Amino acid sequence: MSVTDDIKQRLDIVDLIRGSGVDLRKAGRNFTGFCPFHPNARTPAFYVFPETQSYYCFSCHASGDAFGFVMARQGLDFGEVLRELAGRTGVQLEERTPQREQEDATRARLRQINEDAAVYWHHVLVHTQKGQIGRDYVARRKLTAATVETWQLGYAADDWSDLLRYLTDRKGYQPEELETAGLVIKRESGGYYDRFRNRLIFPIRNPKGEIIGFGGRALGDDHAKYMNSPETPLFHKSHVLYGIDLAREAIRRQDAVVVVEGYVDVLMAHQAGFGNVVAPMGTALTADQVGIIKKLTRSVYLALDADAAGANATLKGLQTLRDGMDTTVVPVPTPHGYIRWERELDGVIKIIALPPGRDPDEVIQADPAEWRALVAAALPLMDYYILHLTANLALGSAKGKAEAVDRLAPLVAAIANPVERAHYMQQVADKVGLAERVIRDVVERVRRGKPGSLRVELPRDMGGLDGASTSLSAEDQLLSLLLRFPIVQDTVESELSKDLGQFPDLAGDIRGSVAETLTHIENRQLWQTRLDHAALFAADPTAWLEQLDPYLRERAQRLLTYTETPELPTVNRLHHASELAAKIAAEIRRTVVVNRKNQIKTIFEVVQDGADQQLLGKRLHALLDYHNLVTTPRRSTFYRDLGNRLEQLK
Numbered sequence: 001m002s003v004t005d006d007i008k009q010r011l012d013i014v015d016l017i018r019g020s021g022v023d024l025r026k027a028g029r030n031f032t033g034f035c036p037f038h039p040n041a042r043t044p045a046f047y048v049f050p051e052t053q054s055y056y057c058f059s060c061h062a063s064g065d066a067f068g069f070v071m072a073r074q075g076l077d078f079g080e081v082l083r084e085l086a087g088r089t090g091v092q093l094e095e096r097t098p099q100r101e102q103e104d105a106t107r108a109r110l111r112q113i114n115e116d117a118a119v120y121w122h123h124v125l126v127h128t129q130k131g132q133i134g135r136d137y138v139a140r141r142k143l144t145a146a147t148v149e150t151w152q153l154g155y156a157a158d159d160w161s162d163l164l165r166y167l168t169d170r171k172g173y174q175p176e177e178l179e180t181a182g183l184v185i186k187r188e189s190g191g192y193y194d195r196f197r198n199r200l201i202f203p204i205r206n207p208k209g210e211i212i213g214f215g216g217r218a219l220g221d222d223h224a225k226y227m228n229s230p231e232t233p234l235f236h237k238s239h240v241l242y243g244i245d246l247a248r249e250a251i252r253r254q255d256a257v258v259v260v261e262g263y264v265d266v267l268m269a270h271q272a273g274f275g276n277v278v279a280p281m282g283t284a285l286t287a288d289q290v291g292i293i294k295k296l297t298r299s300v301y302l303a304l305d306a307d308a309a310g311a312n313a314t315l316k317g318l319q320t321l322r323d324g325m326d327t328t329v330v331p332v333p334t335p336h337g338y339i340r341w342e343r344e345l346d347g348v349i350k351i352i353a354l355p356p357g358r359d360p361d362e363v364i365q366a367d368p369a370e371w372r373a374l375v376a377a378a379l380p381l382m383d384y385y386i387l388h389l390t391a392n393l394a395l396g397s398a399k400g401k402a403e404a405v406d407r408l409a410p411l412v413a414a415i416a417n418p419v420e421r422a423h424y425m426q427q428v429a430d431k432v433g434l435a436e437r438v439i440r441d442v443v444e445r446v447r448r449g450k451p452g453s454l455r456v457e458l459p460r461d462m463g464g465l466d467g468a469s470t471s472l473s474a475e476d477q478l479l480s481l482l483l484r485f486p487i488v489q490d491t492v493e494s495e496l497s498k499d500l501g502q503f504p505d506l507a508g509d510i511r512g513s514v515a516e517t518l519t520h521i522e523n524r525q526l527w528q529t530r531l532d533h534a535a536l537f538a539a540d541p542t543a544w545l546e547q548l549d550p551y552l553r554e555r556a557q558r559l560l561t562y563t564e565t566p567e568l569p570t571v572n573r574l575h576h577a578s579e580l581a582a583k584i585a586a587e588i589r590r591t592v593v594v595n596r597k598n599q600i601k602t603i604f605e606v607v608q609d610g611a612d613q614q615l616l617g618k619r620l621h622a623l624l625d626y627h628n629l630v631t632t633p634r635r636s637t638f639y640r641d642l643g644n645r646l647e648q649l650k
């Protein structure tokens, strides 16, 4: 039994749906209410079937199980729902090993240490004599008392062991633990000293609001103006978005996030009522941070220094379109990097162009309306680059044109979506004043110069999964074929939809789609991310795997490395794969049709409204006919002709 089945068994879908605010009343053995997925007040078209732990709306055709419901209703992704429902039902997602228990215990202890440190530093800032330096700085930056409170700002005294003494003498922690938490540093001569001294302290929290580390702004003449916690079991710089715990709701509500550079930028923005603002640690966004953001929104605004794009273009050498930056943390954002993130985000990145020499903190402080106007005027990433990377070039001259194409072609080439790419080739051509064909040639050359970008084959070393040859369920095998041989999709889709044209009444009840045929939530989910990230999947399956939820990733790896027994013939392999997939899909379709037929029949029997009853009766008939058609073995015309002739002989 899969984990999701286990969870579903322990859940009651009726309770779950009621708990989300849908009023359900009994209708025979089942439950009905107004559908939460389409606006209506006339007829309760939404039915919940406790027996199959599923739901169906006969009006908008929303359907699914407990997982699908929570995902659709709360807008969460599969991994989040899996963890939430696992937690609610007490199902363990991973094997609990003593080592893992130990690691969890360590992390919990470190969180407690961080909490205690934050409370102490905050106390020093707000209430003590030695905190005066910190209070002066806070006042100078125009941060209010409410901001200091909300963000639990603190002050680390100008002292080598102020925090160390407090946490060991008063709180009873061991110095070794404080070192693991990144708060103290071991002396070579023995003993420990405070890492943060004479600094304003910004506690850094994860999306859940737990303190995972600290940032410190030097208030003396320390050469390092800003200092963060080192990497610890809790603090991974590349995962952190400062302010995400408090910005989460606003980001979701406004369906947009604004990314700025500094702690104070975030504080000032929130203080002025711009609640959807966060900052990464360091200047660049990382793939992990994009991952956090995209659960909340697909629309990202980056506040960039006016010269950033131009400076980076020359600094980084755009012609080196190599993958080095995929694995390392890039200290400087590069245009190419942002395009990659846009692709991973599968959304839109817009650039807020700041006035030269001013950061968001200053702009907001001077005039919140100006900030609002800058955000409203933000340009889509590529438009921004086209504008700014050509700003200092003489586009009338051959040299200027060549330089502009050199700068822009690698960026256009990095756009994964072919339609978008074509759009920007046109834009660049217009801007530079060259024929589009010239730009296209250069872009294609850049693309070809990037080996491996279009490979479809998976690397051999991709999992080393044992048990890769153990048999799969029919549905798993279908998905495996679809993932391994993309060409199969067409055949399967035409098999699933070929007879539906005769049954217009079934529109919605049976869609004939691949997703509908995949009845297991994890399979359906995998297929969905395969469709959502088609370009990434085609260009780099390993990268596609990496962005999956770990639970799905393991399954995806298994399906991608599966081999049939007996193996598919090597001659005409794709054809055989297509045939096999279509055959399996046709088999599963019968179950899908029977299930839907049973649902509609059940609803038909209890529905009160005459018009609804008539409508459902018609659809039930169509379903019965369609069911007959897809379950009766198809006779070839040979037998029909033969039958006719036999008829005639009688």
Ligand code: ZN
Pocket: 035, 036, 037, 038, 045, 046, 057, 058, 059, 060, 061, 062
């Ligand atoms: Zn509905």
